[in-house]
Amino acid sequence: MKRILLAEDEAVLRMLIVDTLEDEDYIVDEAADGQEALDYLKSEEYDLVILDYMMPVYTGLELIEKIKAGESLGLSKILMLSAKSQAFEQERILLAGADYFMEKPFSPLKLLEKIEEIINEA
Amino acid sequence: MNLEKYKNHLIQNTKKILTDWFEPKENEGIPQRDVYRFLHSIKGTAGTIQLGGLMQVSDRLLLELDENSKKVWELDELRNFLFDLMELTYEYENFEHLTIKTSAIRPSNAPLIQIIDDDVSMLILLKDVLEEKGWMVITNTDPEKAVNQYFEMHPDLLILDIHLPMKDGFHVLEDIQTHNEKYFIPKMIISIQNDKQTRIKAYQSGADDFIGKPIDIAEFIVKIERHLQRKKMFDQSVLIDELTQVYNRRFLEETLPRYFQEYKRSKQVFSISVVDIDYFKQVNDTYGHLLGDRVLNEFAQFIKRSIRSSDLIFRYGGEEFVIIFPRTKNKEAKRRLTELIHAFSQKVFTYNEKSFTITFSAGLFTVDDEIVTPEEAFKYADHSLYEAKRLGRARVETSRRTLSYKKNVLNVSVIDDDIIIRTMLNKIIESIDMGHIELNIAVFENGPLFFESGRANDGRDHFLIVDGVMPIMDGLEVLQKVKTGPHANLFSVLMLTGRKSKDNIAQALKLGADDYVTKPFSMPELQARIERLLKREK
Numbered sequence: 001m002k003r004i005l006l007a008e009d010e011a012v013l014r015m016l017i018v019d020t021l022e023d024e025d026y027i028v029d030e031a032a033d034g035q036e037a038l039d040y041l042k043s044e045e046y047d048l049v050i051l052d053y054m055m056p057v058y059t060g061l062e063l064i065e066k067i068k069a070g071e072s073l074g075l076s077k078i079l080m081l082s083a084k085s086q087a088f089e090q091e092r093i094l095l096a097g098a099d100y101f102m103e104k105p106f107s108p109l110k111l112l113e114k115i116e117e118i119i120n121e122a
Numbered sequence: 123m124n125l126e127k128y129k130n131h132l133i134q135n136t137k138k139i140l141t142d143w144f145e146p147k148e149n150e151g152i153p154q155r156d157v158y159r160f161l162h163s164i165k166g167t168a169g170t171i172q173l174g175g176l177m178q179v180s181d182r183l184l185l186e187l188d189e190n191s192k193k194v195w196e197l198d199e200l201r202n203f204l205f206d207l208m209e210l211t212y213e214y215e216n217f218e219h220l221t222i223k224t225s226a227i228r229p230s231n232a233p234l235i236q237i238i239d240d241d242v243s244m245l246i247l248l249k250d251v252l253e254e255k256g257w258m259v260i261t262n263t264d265p266e267k268a269v270n271q272y273f274e275m276h277p278d279l280l281i282l283d284i285h286l287p288m289k290d291g292f293h294v295l296e297d298i299q300t301h302n303e304k305y306f307i308p309k310m311i312i313s314i315q316n317d318k319q320t321r322i323k324a325y326q327s328g329a330d331d332f333i334g335k336p337i338d339i340a341e342f343i344v345k346i347e348r349h350l351q352r353k354k355m356f357d358q359s360v361l362i363d364e365l366t367q368v369y370n371r372r373f374l375e376e377t378l379p380r381y382f383q384e385y386k387r388s389k390q391v392f393s394i395s396v397v398d399i400d401y402f403k404q405v406n407d408t409y410g411h412l413l414g415d416r417v418l419n420e421f422a423q424f425i426k427r428s429i430r431s432s433d434l435i436f437r438y439g440g441e442e443f444v445i446i447f448p449r450t451k452n453k454e455a456k457r458r459l460t461e462l463i464h465a466f467s468q469k470v471f472t473y474n475e476k477s478f479t480i481t482f483s484a485g486l487f488t489v490d491d492e493i494v495t496p497e498e499a500f501k502y503a504d505h506s507l508y509e510a511k512r513l514g515r516a517r518v519e520t521s522r523r524t525l526s527y528k529k530n531v532l533n534v535s536v537i538d539d540d541i542i543i544r545t546m547l548n549k550i551i552e553s554i555d556m557g558h559i560e561l562n563i564a565v566f567e568n569g570p571l572f573f574e575s576g577r578a579n580d581g582r583d584h585f586l587i588v589d590g591v592m593p594i595m596d597g598l599e600v601l602q603k604v605k606t607g608p609h610a611n612l613f614s615v616l617m618l619t620g621r622k623s624k625d626n627i628a629q630a631l632k633l634g635a636d637d638y639v640t641k642p643f644s645m646p647e648l649q650a651r652i653e654r655l656l657k658r659e660k
Contacts, residue, residue, distance in 0.1 A: 012131045013167045054162070083166055105169020105177060107314070108125075 002047040002119055003027045007037035007063065008081065009055045017050070020108050021115070034058025038066060045074035048118055053082035053093070064097045077118055081106070128171040136164060136176075136211055137542070140204070144197055144541040145567070151194040157203075158189050164207075168243070169336070174314075175214070175243030178336055179207050201545055208542045209645075210250075214243050216642030232258045232380055233350045236277035238268040238294065239312065240285070244335075248281070251339055252346070258383070265294045272298060272307075278353045279346060280309045284324065295327040306356045308349035312337060363437040365415055366422035374436035374444055378496045381446060386492055386650065389555060393447040393455035396503040397425075397484040400515040402441040405480065409473050417471065417480060424469065428462055444500075445484075452488035452520060459484045459518045467516060481516035483507060488520070492650075532656070533582045536565040537572050537600060538589040538618065547587060550649045554656065561656075569595030569603075578604060583612050585656055590619040590626050590638075598629055605634035616655060618643075 004026050008014040014030055021028045029044065031037035034057035041049070041063075049067075051060035058066070060080050066072065080098040082089070083105075090101050100118060102111060139160055143152055161180040168177035183203065195203070235252055239245050240263045249259045260277065262268035272280065280298070284291030295309065308331070311324040316334030324332050331345055361373035369377070381392055399405075399421055406414040418441060425435050429445065436444045447455045467481045485507030487499050494502075502521045510519040536547045544565045551563050562582070566572040569592065578584070586604065590597040597617060604613045617630040617638040627638055637655055639648055 010163045010167050012128050012135065013170060015131065016125070016128045016171060054166075104166050105314075108170065 001025060001027050003029070003044065004115070005029050005031065005037065005040050005044070005046045005049045005076075007031040007034065007050065007055060007060070008052040009033055010052070016108060017111065020112055024112065024116075026115075034060075034063055037063055038071065041067065041072035043073065046076040048079060048115065049076045050079045050081065050115075051098070053080060053084060060098075061093070061096050068097050079114070079118065125171045128167075129173055132164070132167055132171060132173060132176070133211055133215055136207075137215075140208060140211075141541055144201060144545075149197060151196055152200055154187060154191045154193040154195065155189070157195060157200065158184065158187050161187070161207075172241045173214070173243040174241045174335060175210055175245070175247030176207070178244070178247055178339075179210055181336065182339075183207065205545065205549065206250075208545060210243060210246055212542050212546065212642075213246050213645075232256055232384060233278040233353070234258045234260065234276075235279045235281060235346070236268070236272060237261045237281045238265060238291070239263065239281075239283035241283070244283075248337075251343070255343060255346075257346075257350075258380070265291075269294060269297050277307060279349050280307055281346075282309065282311055282329075284311055284313045284320070285315070292323065292327045295324075295329065299328045306353065308353055310345065310349065363422075366419050366437050368422045368426055368443070369434060369436040371436060371438050374438065377434065377436075378446070378500070381448065382489065382494075382496050382499075385489055389653075390449050391451050391488060391490045393450045393452060393486060393488045394499050394503050395445045395447070395455065395459055395484050395486045395518075396438070396500070396507045397443050397445060397459075397482050398507055398511070399441040400481045400483055400511075413471075413473050420469075420471075421466070421480070421482070424466055425462065428465065429458070444503075450488075451490075452486065455486055455488060456518050456520055459486060463516055463518065483510040483515045484518045485510055486518055486520040531560045531562055531582055533577055533580070533584040534561050534563045534587075534656075535572060535577060535584065536563075536587045537567075537569055537592070537597070538565075538587075539567050539592045539594075540589070541567075543589070543618075546645060547648075550645060551652065554649070554653055559656075568592055569597075569600040572600065573603070578607065579609060581609065581612070583614075584609070585614050585616070587616045587618065587652070590617050590630065598626070598633060601630060601633045601635055610634070614655060616652065 004021060006014060006017055006021070006028055008017065009032055011032070014032065018028050018030055029040050031040055034055045037051070037055075038058060051063055053060040060082070064078060067075070067078070077100070078098045079100040079102060080093050081102050081104055082093060083103070084090070093101055100114065102114060143149070161184045165177050165180040165184060168174070168180065235257050237245060237248055237259060239248070239261075242263060245261045245263065249261055252259045260271060262271055282291050282294060291311065298309070309329050310331040310333065311329040312333050312335055313320060313324070314335040321332050331349065333342055333345065361370055362368065363370040378394075384390065385392065399417065402414070402417070405417055422435065422437060422443065425443065425445065429435065432448050434446045438444050447458065450458070463482060463484065467479055470477050470479055485503045485505065487503040487506065489499055506519040506521045510517050513519065534551050536544055536551070538544045538547070544567065548563060548565050551561060554561065564575065564577060566575070572578065588597045588600050601615055601617065604610065604615065614636045615634065617627075617635040619626050619630065619638050619640055630638055637651065639651060
């Protein structure tokens with residue numbers, strides 16, 4: 001079974017994503033801020049890491065830097081969630097090292113499709 | 123995918139934060155950073171779980187905030203700032219219980235817009251925005267019912283979300299198209315999917331317009347205005363009397379009820395007049411029908427030219443016409459009609475070198491209460507017309523029921539432990555215009571605070587709205603206290619109670635409550651109720 005880390009500070013959204021993924025038999029670890037996410041990353045390897053852009057302690061971008069700097073156990077695919085929808089913002093996120101981008105608000109079904117696509121690619 | 127659970131969570135979380143902020147007395151204000159985060163997190167979540175309305179409101183509020191500002195919000199200021207959000211939260215939470223009023227006749231003369239969207243928060247929001255523009259909005263989340271409603275009500279504009287449960291919006295469009303030949307009703311699609319393919323498909327299915335979500339409200343409004351203008355032009359071409367070129371009776375029957383509906387909402391007094399050309403039969407008999415027709419036409423055109431652009435004239439039938447004077451009190455309408463009668467009587471008609479003048483008479487009725495129906499109002503005006511004829515013609519007679527108020531100050535107090543309800547009630551009461559009575563409003567979160575304020579004993583007439591169930595001192599206790607106190611006869615009490623608390627209601631009435639409203643209540647309904655009670659006061 002595939003393992004996913006979800007870092008999202010907004011509780012309701014986190015709950016929704018976790019429920020959606022668990023229904024599809026993914027194993028999901030959930031982090032409510034950047035620090036929790038980093039703790040998970042240091043102790044587990046993931047098939048996919050989903051990061052929210054705006055989070056307390058470390059932002060999504062800061063976490064990517066830490067992953068790229070080798071602070072995580074493994075190198076996983078990274079999907080970034082963000083309300084910043086302008087093209088240059090998206091580009092910035094992808095340049096920083098995220099592999100995929102999803103604009104908020106998103107449809108939960110679209111997110112699931114995207115995740116399946118990413119996981120199958122790998 | 124069922125999103126109910128998440129919606130409830132978000133609503134509950136939102137309510138909890140609002141309550142935490144506004145509840146404690148010793149609160150020293152809320153830092154802007156917290157307000158920003160609160161709104162930002164609603165915005166981020168709401169769109170995904172189909173609470174588009176919440177997303178839209180929080181997005182708009184966010185634009186007014188600088189994330190890095192060091193400002194600390196005072197509670198009152200913040201409450202005002204967040205009012206729309208609080209209201210939407212309340213309405214959303216209780217939406218299923220609130221009756222969406224639909225009526226078989228088209229109420230008031232405002233354009234009627236139908237919105238079909240399964241995102242309830244979005245519906246509520248759009249309804250609010252459009253009704254602020256003075257348009258009537260009917261809403262439906264169920265596409266089957268919506269299609270029926272469409273054919274019953276003939277809206278002036280249809281706004282349709284293409285992502286609907288059970289049936290997609292394209293099918294709804296098709297259903298409507300197959301029956302739509304007779305009516306010209308512009309159709310606008312709203313969609314979170316805003317790609318070229320979807321847009322093309324929408325236009326192919328019969329849409330006249332397309333707008334992506336999140337909706338840019340300013341653009342949305344302008345588009346709607348354009349569609350309504352086109353619709354109006356179309357309607358006028360078939361609702362105009364061929365001979366006199368003024369509105370026909372059919373249009374009157376559609377229009378008149380709308381003014382009454384609008385009155386209930388805005389309390390804008392308006393007047394209706396039934397007018398009739400004097401001795402018209404003699405004109406016909408003496409000069410023939412051709413001239414009779416010319417007289418009718420010139421009369422109608424004369425009135426149309428002479429009234430204000432907001433006034434409307436209809437040909438009711440024969441030589442009888444109806445004039446509606448919006449926002450016009452009796453005295454003013456009477457003055458205008460008298461002037462019209464005088465001016466028209468100066469007009470000289472010539473036929474075969476013979477000159478003659480013509481007069482008309484008018485009956486007037488002014489709508490300034492909610493009890494009267496369109497049919498009754500017409501009857502009163504018509505009756506006055508015959509009174510005018512009887513009293514010698516070329517004059518106005520009026521039948522008016524007057525209401526007079528004693529100039530006074532009335533205390534209005536609200537006691538409710540729910541911050542959202544308290545805030546909304548305060549706002550509603552502030553908006554009530556009582557004419558000569560000045561309202562002195564105060565809100566309290568519990569009974570003891572109310573009694574400590576001393577308001578209960580200041581000897582003024584007092585209208586008290588009290589929640590039945592409260593933690594510190596319950597509503598019945600408050601009620602009992604005022605009704606057995608020294609100023610008992612000065613108090614009118616409206617009790618807010620839960621739906622299922624029948625015993626509670628019975629007890630409240632026994633203790634002397636004047637009225638009760640069960641929660642959850644629709645705000646417009648409660649407003650009407652409060653106004654009625656307040657007016658009964660004096």
